[in-house]
Amino acid sequence: MYLFLINPEAGNKRFVRIEKKMKQLLDQYKIKRRFVIIDDLANVPAIVKHNLRPIDKGIVIVGGNATVNAVINATVTENLPLAIVPMSRTNYLAKSIGIKSWEQAIKMLAEPEFRAERLGKIGKYYFVRQIAITSRQNLLTKYLTRTNPILRFLGIAGPGRAGDNQVTTKILLDDELSASSKTQKLEISLSPSQLPAGSSAPKSLLRAKSAQVPETDPKNRPRSDKEVFQPGAPAEGSKKTTEKKLQIRLFVPSQTGTNISLLHGNCLTIDSDKKMPVTMGNETIAFTPVEIKGLSKHVRLMVPKGSNGELTEPITS
Amino acid sequence: MKTRGEFAESDNPDTIIGYGVSVEGTLQTAGDIQINGYFKGKLITRGDVVIGEHGQVDANINAENVYIAGEVTGNVNAIDKLEILETGKVDGNISSTALVIESGGVLKGSSTMRDTEDTKPAVDPTYEVEEAKKASEEEAVKV
Structure with missing residues (x-):
């Protein structure tokens, strides 16, 4: 039942x-x-x-x-x-x-088919899959900023610019690594316990003949003068995956677009100069500063047959 | 080039330090590392390291293959290949099995190449070929 x-x-x-x-x-x-x-x-x-x-x-x-x-x-x-x-x-x-x-x-x-999903924890709160921390203003705040009569009188009201919505953040990973930047958004995902057997991370590196090695920003496309090569798959056993449980993606806006940084850790501490909401889906569950842990605990989810619980849509828009 | 979907995968072990991000500490991973921002500390990986044009690294690097288009202050140890690209600068000692420094690339330090004698394919010396030729010619004459 x-x-x-x-x-x-x-x-x-x-x-x-x-x-x-x-x-x-x-x-x-x-x-x-x-x-x-x-x-x-x-x-x-x-x-x-x-x-x-x-x-x-x-x-x-x-x-x-x-x-x-x-x-x-x-x-x-x-x-x-x-x-x-x-x-x-x-x-x-x-x-x-x-x-x-x-x-x-x-x-x-x-x-049903079943899939074990790793749990993460923020304080006493458990979460599954992914959470986001964003400095984005809500629509009302944006509208009020744009139409504020005082700001209009001073000539500084207007649509958002690239430098807006950036918050200085400091991220501490496992007490080993600290990362700081002006970020727009952070996404924290829980890694699965193990990679499927026989799989290895796809290895493709972009080598530019002009010596420019651009960031591997998903919005960048390889130019014609660049050589894209894919070295052969690594020898068996030569490369093992990291066991870090949390993957954190920092979205840092820049003049050319948005830069994405990827880091891994078991425990993250995130601090920012302004309070940023921590959301799961569209529900706010906490505010920065916050400590986020990846746990070994799992929750069993029922998934449609044949889906194997694979991500069917990108998490971010 | 990795697609958006591949980066969205939570099991992607690669590390990327983007432009505008500053990281300090010990970075040890099994995946590839790409640095386009600033890194200070220790960098150890079983994968490859790519230092982008805007990347600045103040650390010793140990990796399988290393590609440098930015600035590195520290020693670089590449198990296989080390490439200093046109805009790359290394201020430290390097060691690798294969080394490429493009025109414009700068190395301030010493370079150690690993011995590759064991991996060289065997090549027959020419005098043996000539002797074999001579022998077959003499046989033809006798006949």
């Missing part, structure tokens, strides 16, 4: 509109379930504790990003797999594991 934890407010009260169809679909797939409505996300731990006994198949989260985060944090110590039935298109974790609609999610419950 599955335990359905339903947030009726999610997706602009979408559950109310689709409840009948959902029940019909569940009956069609002969899925035994218990529906429990969440009145307040703060009550999720108590709700889980009181409703867990007859549940053996897993917990199904019906809601948005906030609901998913609340249930993950409440069920960390339980050994039950989690499934996500998204109530909105912005359900980040559902999208990242290949679930595009609530109908697909219900169908998945009939024949």
Whole structure:
């Protein structure tokens, strides 16, 4: 039997509109379930504790990003797999594991596949897959800055420039490495425990005949006078992967675009001269300064058959 | 060139220090390292190191292959190949199996090349070929 934890407010009260169809679909797939409505996300731990006994198949989260985060944090110590039935298109974790609609999610419950996802921790808060730290102003702040009469009188109001939204950040990785820059955004991803057997990092280096070695910025394209070569695959056993659990991507704006730096660590401490929100999906879970750890703990997620939980959409736009 | 998707993969072990980023400390990894910003400390990898044109490194480097288009202050030890490109400058001692310094590249320090005798393919000396030729010609005459 599955335990359905339903947030009726999610997706602009979408559950109310689709409840009948959902029940019909569940009956069609002969899925035994218990529906429990969440009145307040703060009550999720108590709700889980009181409703867990007859549940053996897993917990199904019906809601948005906030609901998913609340249930993950409440069920960390339980050994039950989690499934996500998204109530909105912005359900980040559902999208990242290949679930595009609530109908697909219900169908998945009939024949699920499981994927172990590593957990990360910020203070007492657990997270899965990826979090972001951004200095981006919200739309209202941008609008007010643009239309502020005093700034317009002084002639400095206007659309954002390349130097805007940069925050001086300092990142400490495992007490071994410190990185500092003016960043626009940071993305912290959890690395899987191991790379699939037999795989090795693809090795391609850009060598410029003009001696310019540009940053491997995804927006850069190789020019015709450059030689792109791919040395042969490394000899077996000659290159092992790093075991660092967290991958951090710094987005640093520049005149030519955005530069991306990639670093790895087990524990990151991030400090900034202005408070920056730490978000998972679209939910803010903390503010800088913050310490982020990659854990050996895992949570089991149900994923659609055949997807193997591979990322189906890029995490950043 | 790596695609956006490849960089998005959380299992990509490469390290990139972009322009405008300053890093200090010990960087030890199994993947490739590319530096276009500033790095000070110790750099150890089983992969390759690429120092971009804007890169500044104040560290000793130990890697499989090293390509330098920026500035390095420190010793460089490349197990295989070391290339100092046109805009590259190295202020330190270097050691490698193969070395390329392009026109414009600067090296201020000593260079040690590793012995590659064991890896050289065997080449037959010419006098043996000539002797073999002579022998076959004499046989032809006898016949």
